[in-house]
Amino acid sequence: MTQRNAPTVFILDFGAQYSQLIARRVRESGVYCEIVPHDAPWSALSARDPAALILSGGPESALVDDAPDMDEAILESGVPIFGICYGMQLLAREIGAELVKLDHAEYGPASLIVGNRDTPLFDGVPDESRIWMSHGDSVVRLPEGYVALASTARCHVAAMGNLKKKIYATQFHPEVVHTQHGKAILANFLHEIAGLGDDWKMENFVERATAEIREKVGSAKVICALSGGVDSAVAATLVSRAIGEQLTCIFVDHGLLRKGEADQVVAAFRDILHLNVVAVDARKRFLKKLRGIEDPEKKRIVIGHEFIRVFEEEAERVKGAKFLVQGTLYPDVIESKTPESKAGHKIKSHHNVGGLPKKMKFKLVEPLRALFKDEVRELGRVLGLPEGIVRRQPFPGPGLAVRIIGDITEDRLQIVRDADAIVREEIDAAPLDPHPWQYFAVLTPVKSVGVMGDGRTYANLVAVRAITSEDGMTADWARLPHELMERISSRIVNEVQGVNRVAYDITTKPPATVEWE
Numbered sequence: 330m331t332q333r334n335a336p337t338v339f340i341l342d343f344g345a346q347y348s349q350l351i352a353r354r355v356r357e358s359g360v361y362c363e364i365v366p367h368d369a370p371w372s373a374l375s376a377r378d379p380a381a382l383i384l385s386g387g388p389e390s391a392l393v394d395d396a397p398d399m400d401e402a403i404l405e406s407g408v409p410i411f412g413i414c415y416g417m418q419l420l421a422r423e424i425g426a427e428l429v430k431l432d433h434a435e436y437g438p439a440s441l442i443v444g445n446r447d448t449p450l451f452d453g454v455p456d457e458s459r460i461w462m463s464h465g466d467s468v469v470r471l472p473e474g475y476v477a478l479a480s481t482a483r484c485h486v487a488a489m490g491n492l493k494k495k496i497y498a499t500q501f502h503p504e505v506v507h508t509q510h511g512k513a514i515l516a517n518f519l520h521e522i523a524g525l526g527d528d529w530k531m532e533n534f535v536e537r538a539t540a541e542i543r544e545k546v547g548s549a550k551v552i553c554a555l556s557g558g559v560d561s562a563v564a565a566t567l568v569s570r571a572i573g574e575q576l577t578c579i580f581v582d583h584g585l586l587r588k589g590e591a592d593q594v595v596a597a598f599r600d601i602l603h604l605n606v607v608a609v610d611a612r613k614r615f616l617k618k619l620r621g622i623e624d625p626e627k628k629r630i631v632i633g634h635e636f637i638r639v640f641e642e643e644a645e646r647v648k649g650a651k652f653l654v655q656g657t658l659y660p661d662v663i664e665s666k667t668p669e670s671k672a673g674h675k676i677k678s679h680h681n682v683g684g685l686p687k688k689m690k691f692k693l694v695e696p697l698r699a700l701f702k703d704e705v706r707e708l709g710r711v712l713g714l715p716e717g718i719v720r721r722q723p724f725p726g727p728g729l730a731v732r733i734i735g736d737i738t739e740d741r742l743q744i745v746r747d748a749d750a751i752v753r754e755e756i757d758a759a760p761l762d763p764h765p766w767q768y769f770a771v772l773t774p775v776k777s778v779g780v781m782g783d784g785r786t787y788a789n790l791v792a793v794r795a796i797t798s799e800d801g802m803t804a805d806w807a808r809l810p811h812e813l814m815e816r817i818s819s820r821i822v823n824e825v826q827g828v829n830r831v832a833y834d835i836t837t838k839p840p841a842t843v844e845w846e
């Protein structure tokens with residue numbers, strides 16, 4: 330399904346972790362784009378009349394024999410091209426530039442010096458700025474027609490271009506937030522060099538996605554896995570926009586939700602969004618399955634499996650149900666990649682991606698798979714969802730199960746649920762700028778000695794985590810005012826039975842993850 334009337338940029342994916350991030354930046358610049366495999370034949374691409382091509386980075390070296398390649402006709406197509414990292418090295422190889430393996434690979438921040446302003450690529454970018462590098466090979470000599478545009482202390486050709494052919498490349502990553510003016514560089518390529526407008530909007534995503542959903546599911550009945558979070562709310566609304574009554578939403582109350590959430594979710598979906606909702610009380614069932622399981626991965630897998638089983642049972646009642654909608658986002662996709670995959674390593678089995686039984690009866694519909702969290706929120710607004718749902722902070726599918734370290738019991742659920750409600754209430758009421766992206770309580774397996782009244786206590790340690798983030802991929806701990814932390818701590822200790830100590834988590838991601846499990 331294509332967006333025929335919007336100029337399309339294709340991103341040739343050479344296996345980079347960051348391909349989707351490039352896509353996001355292109356969308357942010359108001360240009361429609363699609364990611365395609367690196368070896369997509371030019372004949373297929375040209376049939377779609379591409380407005381520009383971007384070659385992504387990738388984990389391989391362009392110097393090895395079987396390095397991932399692209400159709401050589403692309404280089405002569407006359408379409409503006411932008412290569413990033415591996416994309417630049419591949420271009421270098423194809424145009425006959427000299428490429429060498431560095432003695433020491435260059436990772437992380439570097440200072441970019443712009444050396445040539447005959448092109449608009451660096452318009453608005455100061456002569457010196459911070460960029461993000463990640464490479465083991467480097468271009469050392471360019472053939473005729475190509476010029477070096479910028480350098481760093483360790484990389485003489487950090488950007489290159491053939492101004493006449495509109496072929497450009499950067500050794501650094503303009504798509505990551507650590508590259509200070511990366512967004513401007515990509516926007517300059519798209520607007521000033523490729524001459525593209527900036528009028529593509531999330532509304533167009535709705536048109537495209539609903540058309541794709543209709544085409545995929547035909548007249549079949551569709552079931553939606555409602556989790557209570559913003560992702561499934563947006564996915565369900567988008568799918569219902571596409572196929573209306575064919576969609577039945579199933580909300581499983583697994584007992585691992587936050588305080589009051591199960592009721593709120595059902596009310597919001599039925600009364601505000603007017604979706605077709607079946608609510609299933611599966612609290613006992615999940616608790617029984619989780620009994621005695623302490624390993625985080627096992628918890629995730631058990632919950633994922635049980636979820637699908639409940640859906641399968643409910644689906645029996647929805648005659649003709651063939652598809653299951655899930656609100657999988659891009660960070661879930663890359664963080665759940667298996668170790669065998671080239672681009673990423675498995676960190677957690679997100680229950681909405683991994684852990685699905687092999688024989689699952691449904692085909693998946695994942696309309697948010699290409700989006701980041703804040704894009705999903707924007708999409709929710711475009712779809713007219715209430716702000717309360719759109720602004721809901723991210724909450725993992727396995728819910729409070731991954732915020733209880735160790736055994737999950739009804740008592741321990743009660744503790745983490747009550748503590749979480751206090752953390753949310755206090756932070757929601759505080760005028761913080763930036764407002765933390767996510768904030769919650771974790772019940773640790775640690776007990777410690779305390780004194781309350783005149784008596785000794787030996788009770789639980791609750792950790793509070795509050796982070797700032799843009800997309801959940803990286804995170805910093807929120808610098809909460811001390812008075813706020815004090816209020817949270819004293820309220821938890823006083824109001825939550827079984828807690829006598831509170832700690833604040835000051836770890837960034839990486840090296841930690843957002844959730845403790």
Ligand code: XMP
Nearest residue numbers: 679680681723724725726727801842843844
């Ligand atoms: P981590 O803990 O992996 O979390 O740094 C990154 C973001 O993802 C959320 N998260 C999940 N979301 N299913 C989800 O849909 C899951 O299983 C899951 N586990 C973590 C987490 O809350 C954070 O926002």
